[in-house]
Amino acid sequence: MRFPLGRWSRKDVRLHRAEVEANGLKGRLLWADGTPPPGKQAAGNPAGPAYVLIHGIGVSHRYLRRLHCELAAAPTYALDLPGFAGRPKPGRQLSAADYGAFIAQALKASGIDSYILVGHSMGVQFAIEAALYAPERALQLVLMGPVVDSRHRSVLRQGLALFLDAMLRENASSNWIVFTDYLRCGPRWYFTEVPVMMGYPTELRLAGINVPVLVLRGNHDQVAGPEWCIRLAQAVPQGSFVEIPRAGHVVQHLRPQQVADAIRSFAGAASR
Template identity: 30%
Template sequence: MDHLPLVLLHAFPLDSRMWDGVRNTLDPITPDLRGRDRQPPDLGALADDVLAELDAHGHDRVILGGCSMGGYVAMALLRRDPSRVAGLVLADTRFTADGEEARANRLVMADRVVAEGLEWVPDTVLGGLLGAAPADGVAERVRELILAQDPAEVAWAQRAMAARPDSREVLAGVDVPALVLVGAQDTLTPPTAARELADVLPQGSYVELPDAGHLTPVEVPQAFAEAVSAWRDRVGV
């Protein structure tokens, strides 16, 4: 079966290398999301970059996917031009805006990263990003990816995510096949939030992946890739 191109947008605070474990199976397009100090920080700027990359490669319509922050950017792209999206793959993400406390925490982290750099970040976030017993090498790989980032980009992304709007109405108006995946041990966007997301989508399907936390494509790449492949075959995208 011929499939449309699949675009996968990475989570925070990582880069496109987080998709390395699913490349052989899914053959995705994986842009690196970079704010480049555009002001004010707005995930819509990243969505514009993704659209420009699709234009450069001549892709009129794609299956658009994202994990965590990548899901937020996918929602921002839907605000820009939903006609480019023939299907959605949303992993470990939510449609709601941040509450006051979560927004404040993002801004505090952004300021600290600017002031101190990234050395402290892995020890602070790894417990929330990964499941209870990640496979050998996973925590070390995620730590490596975090420390490879530009502190200015990490701060920009946090500020942009803090400013993002609620996306319920946007998603409710996108009547295309959609797959929502979540790690059973995800504490940041737990299965309850993923089910709510799937319910908002007119053609939403829900898959819960055991033995994974918030970074399902990194923690259980084979299960993630198989779930996406099976869904694409089932819905014909």
């Protein structure tokens, strides 16, 4: 499935923030006007499940902000995870399962009891683990630019794919956000978590998911190739695949309206 091109034109919205903690780990939850603050989500979720945006390694909610704005007509939250985005560094390496447990527990403590997890890059791994941790609350999954592609199973190959994507497929604003977030994360924590990302068995863990899954990529993504993404979509009983034209790995920043349209279309079809 392909979606037409368009320019990002939605007026930016203000994001509110609150600190969240689970299992001794500290992160941050963000939401826009119109989304219930933590602890005040209406019982029964009459507006439907919330979107929860999950960033990848080294970065933060900032490269998801445009997508957040596009989705904000419905309850939408974003997370800054422990060790990233200036959040306190844990005293040990965290597995993807550790991050998944943190996400699920932090959302539960915030009164967010049903949601659609939207992960990007390594955030796909975190989203899968959060869904496995709390399957009764994660109703659908959206996996954007999933890593690690079977073509890039070494750090060198993965690093080269990221470099080529940044140089050839991203724009100046997305690169600025990503690189400045890398600086905020710092090399020590980034390289602490790289082996976790590289060793994560995405296909094996995804096989345990029993809810609808959308795998989404920019059609010029150097990091998550089409064969890999199609294979992931086929690894679950209710999987689908979407490509967004003329976008690279950080597709949600360059084409937020098209990504939001694809997510809303998937969520509506899956709920029916």
